[in-house]
Amino acid sequence: MLVRRWAAALVALFALAGVQVVGAAPASAAARILYYDASQAQEFKSVVDQGAQIWNSSVANVKLQPVTSGHTANIRVYADNGWPRTYSTSLGNGRWYMGREAVVDGYYPPRIAAHEFGHILGLPDNRTGLCSDLMSGSSAPVACTNANPSAAEKAKVESLFRSSVAVAPQMYVWAGN
Template identity: 60%
Template sequence: MHVRTLAGGIAAALLVSLPLTGGPATAAPAEPAAAAARVLTYDASGAAEFKAAVDRGAAIWNETVDAVELRPVAAGQRANIRVLADNGWPRALPGSLGNGTVYIGRQAVNQGYDTVRISSHELGHILGLPDRKPGPCTSLMSGSSAGVSCKNPYPNAAEQAEVEGNFGGVLTGLAPDVRRAAVIVD
């Protein structure tokens, strides 16, 4: 949606009228360009049987936020996010914002938790979101507190806005998670 201000409308009218009066022709001012998304790469080669769930979790974040884009790492490059499978509980070890390690733990999967929801949730920690427990299924960051019947892998509007703010998108007034160095176990 484009909003034209009175000053912008007057300037556009002047630019159109100047060529008619013999003045120099100039181009209208350009719309401000949208900020480019910060690209974060992830390496799911150690995610074993959960690789497809990790790829889907990354795709969900790409569908729902504009300020950051998650891409699989190219061969020979170092990834921002490393994703591993293990026999423990799912968890994230965030480093700086957008960097860290995610574990897709088989313990939760064996208990019936959805692998795509786990993936999206743990990637959410790397994107700066804290757990919000207890919470409803509509909150991705409610994690396991929503129960095994919850299959929702999508961040809600507040979670999306917080990630946008964390990565320089639309400011929401929500502070980024300050526990970046902590292990977040779900």
């Protein structure tokens, strides 16, 4: 009790002298690492890696890394002949498909990969039709090559992974035009 009184007196004395007493700044939390397995992505493995890198360079609270020995994949990526689609099981977990149908129709593969990772990171489709919105998906023109999330999309992912809010399981499917 006496130590607390002395500490309070010292703080008051410093305040009178115009000196600020502050505690150490809280350390920033380390990014949450999500491991992905692209071994079943076939010819799209490098595109999947590119989509992960787009998010890694866009946000700080979460990082997408290829699964390594000793870790379990949070995300599994497959290739098939359908439309791209994502099945999330919880925030940061699930599986997605790099559907060849969208690629054959002319959609930009890195945009598809970044978009599908966006679903795993908690973002829904928004169907604005704007190329500047990554999560507008197939509502944007086929010629759209923007694979980067918008400022609002980045902010939402940062917010979700700062607070680790639970996101209900979802299924997202690109709709052909």
